[in-house]
Amino acid sequence: MSFAVPANLEAQLDELVTHYPQKRSASLMFLHALQEHFGYISRDAVEWTARKLGLQPINVFELVTFYPMFRQEPLGKTHIKVCRTLSCALAGSGELRTHFCSKLGLDAQKHAPQTTPDGKFTVEFVECLADCGNAPVVLLNEDLLPKVTPAQADEIVAKGKSK
Amino acid sequence: MSAPATTEAKPAAPTAAPAPPPPSDKIKIKVDGREIEVPKMMPDWQGKPQPTTMLQACQLAAHEVPHYCYHPKLPIAGNCRMCLVEFGTPQMGPDRKPVLNEDGTPKIAKSVLPYEPTTPRGAIACATPISPGMEIYPNSPATKQMREAVLESLLINHPLDCPICDQAGECKLQEYSVQHGQAESRFVEAKVHKPKAVDLGPRIVLDDERCVLCTRCIRFTKDIAGDDALGIVNRGSYNTIAAWAEGKFDNNYTLNTVDICPVGALTSKDFRFQMRVWFMKETKSLCTSCGTGCNIVVGSREEKVYRYEPRQNDAVNSTWMCDSGRLNYKWIGRADRLQKCGMRIAERGMLEVAWPTALKGISAKLASAPSSSVAIVASARQTTEELWLLSKLAKKFNALTDSVARNGEGDKLLVNADKNPNSNGARLTGISGPQLGANLAKIAEGIRSGSIRTLIVFGEDVTKHGIGADLLAKLDTLIVSDILPNATTAAAHFVLPGCAHVEKRGTFVNVKGRVQKFMKAVEAPGDARPEWEFLHELVHNVTGQNGFSTIEGLFNQMAHEVPGFAGLEWAKLGDTGVTVQI
Ligand code: SF4
Ligand code: SF4
Ligand code: FES
Ligand code: FES
Numbered sequence: 001m002s003f004a005v006p007a008n009l010e011a012q013l014d015e016l017v018t019h020y021p022q023k024r025s026a027s028l029m030f031l032h033a034l035q036e037h038f039g040y041i042s043r044d045a046v047e048w049t050a051r052k053l054g055l056q057p058i059n060v061f062e063l064v065t066f067y068p069m070f071r072q073e074p075l076g077k078t079h080i081k082v083c084r085t086l087s088c089a090l091a092g093s094g095e096l097r098t099h100f101c102s103k104l105g106l107d108a109q110k111h112a113p114q115t116t117p118d119g120k121f122t123v124e125f126v127e128c129l130a131d132c133g134n135a136p137v138v139l140l141n142e143d144l145l146p147k148v149t150p151a152q153a154d155e156i157v158a159k160g161k162s163k
Numbered sequence: 164m165s166a167p168a169t170t171e172a173k174p175a176a177p178t179a180a181p182a183p184p185p186p187s188d189k190i191k192i193k194v195d196g197r198e199i200e201v202p203k204m205m206p207d208w209q210g211k212p213q214p215t216t217m218l219q220a221c222q223l224a225a226h227e228v229p230h231y232c233y234h235p236k237l238p239i240a241g242n243c244r245m246c247l248v249e250f251g252t253p254q255m256g257p258d259r260k261p262v263l264n265e266d267g268t269p270k271i272a273k274s275v276l277p278y279e280p281t282t283p284r285g286a287i288a289c290a291t292p293i294s295p296g297m298e299i300y301p302n303s304p305a306t307k308q309m310r311e312a313v314l315e316s317l318l319i320n321h322p323l324d325c326p327i328c329d330q331a332g333e334c335k336l337q338e339y340s341v342q343h344g345q346a347e348s349r350f351v352e353a354k355v356h357k358p359k360a361v362d363l364g365p366r367i368v369l370d371d372e373r374c375v376l377c378t379r380c381i382r383f384t385k386d387i388a389g390d391d392a393l394g395i396v397n398r399g400s401y402n403t404i405a406a407w408a409e410g411k412f413d414n415n416y417t418l419n420t421v422d423i424c425p426v427g428a429l430t431s432k433d434f435r436f437q438m439r440v441w442f443m444k445e446t447k448s449l450c451t452s453c454g455t456g457c458n459i460v461v462g463s464r465e466e467k468v469y470r471y472e473p474r475q476n477d478a479v480n481s482t483w484m485c486d487s488g489r490l491n492y493k494w495i496g497r498a499d500r501l502q503k504c505g506m507r508i509a510e511r512g513m514l515e516v517a518w519p520t521a522l523k524g525i526s527a528k529l530a531s532a533p534s535s536s537v538a539i540v541a542s543a544r545q546t547t548e549e550l551w552l553l554s555k556l557a558k559k560f561n562a563l564t565d566s567v568a569r570n571g572e573g574d575k576l577l578v579n580a581d582k583n584p585n586s587n588g589a590r591l592t593g594i595s596g597p598q599l600g601a602n603l604a605k606i607a608e609g610i611r612s613g614s615i616r617t618l619i620v621f622g623e624d625v626t627k628h629g630i631g632a633d634l635l636a637k638l639d640t641l642i643v644s645d646i647l648p649n650a651t652t653a654a655a656h657f658v659l660p661g662c663a664h665v666e667k668r669g670t671f672v673n674v675k676g677r678v679q680k681f682m683k684a685v686e687a688p689g690d691a692r693p694e695w696e697f698l699h700e701l702v703h704n705v706t707g708q709n710g711f712s713t714i715e716g717l718f719n720q721m722a723h724e725v726p727g728f729a730g731l732e733w734a735k736l737g738d739t740g741v742t743v744q745i
Binding site (some may be wrong): 011054056057058059061065066068107111 | 359390394396398401
């Protein structure tokens with residue numbers, strides 16, 4: 001698979017660099033743009049960014065691995081973010097995530113976001129989703145779901161499987 | 164042209180010489196209750212004067228503050244917090260005048276948390292400048308508590324596998340845990356597991372679980388080696404040292420990261436699992452792989468060399484050395500080392516003989532050699548003392564002499580294009596002219612024309628340098644000393660087994676004129692002897708001159724006779740040498 005950034009996107013990014021006193025300051029903007037276009041940030045995208053900004057790939061990779069919003073792999077069609085912060089944790093979000101994982105054959109012991117081999121689901125723990133009063137909270141793709149029960153979780157899984 | 168010898172310590176390349184701070188600029192502080200005056204400014208990692216830090220001041224007061232991320236030759240990072248100390252500064256009144264105690268001494272306000280005045284607030288000693296009247300408490304209960312807490316947090320995810328760790332015995336984590344840590348772990352949660360045995364590069368293996376994230380390795384490779392190859396990936400307790408691609412950490416200085424890694428995270432593939440460090444003998448020596456002459460420590464055990472490590476010399480190599488020089492020691496233990504004296508007898512071929520027989524045979528041959536019929540090729544890998552002894556033979560016979568130039572590539576940090584360790588020794592003793600090898604063609608021509616009948620070769624295979632086997636066959640006498648067999652030793656009438664530099668003592672003069680001595684680490688194999696020892700005998704037999712049978716005496720006599728070394732003494736060379744005018 002060859003990696004190619006469309007000419008207009010590259011032109012946009014080249015222009016963007018001119019807004020910063022130093023080239024490397026544009027790193028995050030590059031990564032956002034590339035993730036939006038490709039859906040995730042591949043190793044090629046890291047190398048491309050490093051080349052464009054006169055950095056070593058490891059410098060860019062540090063950023064990609066630091067920020068949870070950057071993905072190193074394509075996301076599943078159904079993206080389940082379970083809140084892990086205090087209110088939700090007290091209201092059983094740990095069990096909720098484990099529930100999702102076991103339903104989907106994922107390893108609940110693992111730290112990082114996980115995607116099912118068929119590419120249908122991604123499950124991950126995230127920090128506070130700012131709806132603490134309705135714990136436990138799940139962000140399903142773009143929808144915020146309050147007070148999610150195991151039964152609701154099963155529904156989400158069933159629906160996602162048929163997608 | 165007797166140049167005065169100087170001992171000024173310049174910081175190693177590539178930084179420029181710092182201007183020493185004016186001596187009057189001193190600050191009075193108290194360390195652990197004792198008053199001490201320290202310079203206001205001290206050299207930073209590049210040798211530039213910067214405000215003195217608490218850590219430097221404590222060092223001057225002979226209080227070692229434990230630290231991981233601080234390294235005197237690297238930019239300060241201040242990330243490990245191990246160097247936290249409790250401190251206080253003179254209290255100021257509203258009139259901006261110091262508040263005094265009843266006895267007239269200034270009142271010290273200890274640094275505390277703003278809203279919790281009973282809790283001391285420490286500062287990291289490595290990055291906090293001192294100020295007049297400051298008091299540092301490196302041994303107070305609060306300081307100890309801070310250290311304990313930092314250590315506890317560093318050990319949270321550490322595998323505690325010292326019994327199988329190569330760093331054991333020279334590990335700061337081990338040392339500090341014993342000195343400052345708690346006996347028991349309070350940590351009951353699951354440890355985060357990180358990558359083990361990561362193949363970072365051709366010479367380096369990384370165990371991420373042992374890493375304390377001090378970033379010394381990152382700073383070294385970026386700021387000193389100029390290869391921005393390492394970084395920290397992931398977040399929080401998942402932080403991991405990594406290179407972009409496995410196996411790609413491959414500049415010529417990677418092994419220095421193993422030296423500066425305070426724990427057993429970075430290990431050398433070459434040395435890993437070879438030898439426990441506490442079994443090894445350490446000997447001060449030099450690297451011989453180029454004209455820089457980096458100062459090293461040879462680690463050996465039972466007459467076997469296990470590793471070279473850099474030794475600090477700010478006039479030469481700072482605290483670093485290159486990988487290729489560091490790993491160039493294996494040939495010393497080669498099985499085909501020359502171990503016996505050889506003497507060729509007509510009809511009977513090469514015979515193994517004892518030293519007295521060989522030296523007597525050579526002396527007899529030389530006794531009848533007419534003036535100008537002798538030539539000498541002596542390697543610029545021989546020690547200065549050996550080259551000087553050979554120059555005495557040369558003088559006796561009015562011999563043509565030379566060394567062999569060995570040119571390669573240099574770099575900006577340490578590696579020099581001159582691959583001989585002692586080219587300047589050859590020049591100063593007169594064995595070679597300014598241009599090494601300029602006489603070789605003349606020597607070849609002399610042999611061809613028959614005017615040169617005797618050739619003495621030390622440490623070179625002259626068949627590779629324009630004096631082929633056909634020419635060697637024309638000689639009446641070919642006397643060769645070397646360490647390993649080659650085409651020249653094969654053609655010799657006399658073979659004298661010599662020593663690797665780790666098997667003897669002597670000096671080299673580096674490309675900048677630094678005269679440096681090295682010590683003996685291991686015994687030579689078989690009958691091999693230091694060349695200066697038997698050369699000394701030979702010079703005595705041939706010239707009647709008596710010299711010194713110790714290396715000290717020999718060096719001092721040479722310094723007395725050779726103008727370039729005027730004023731030098733073996734003892735005054737110290738561990739880091741003296742610079743002479745080149
Ligand atoms: S690998 Fe060693 S030098 Fe590098 S950050 Fe970890 S502990 Fe420090
Ligand atoms: S720079 Fe030269 S002297 Fe120093 S370690 Fe490398 S080869 Fe040896
Ligand atoms: S804690 Fe879960 S939404 Fe705030
Ligand atoms: S040595 Fe001071 S913070 Fe690491």
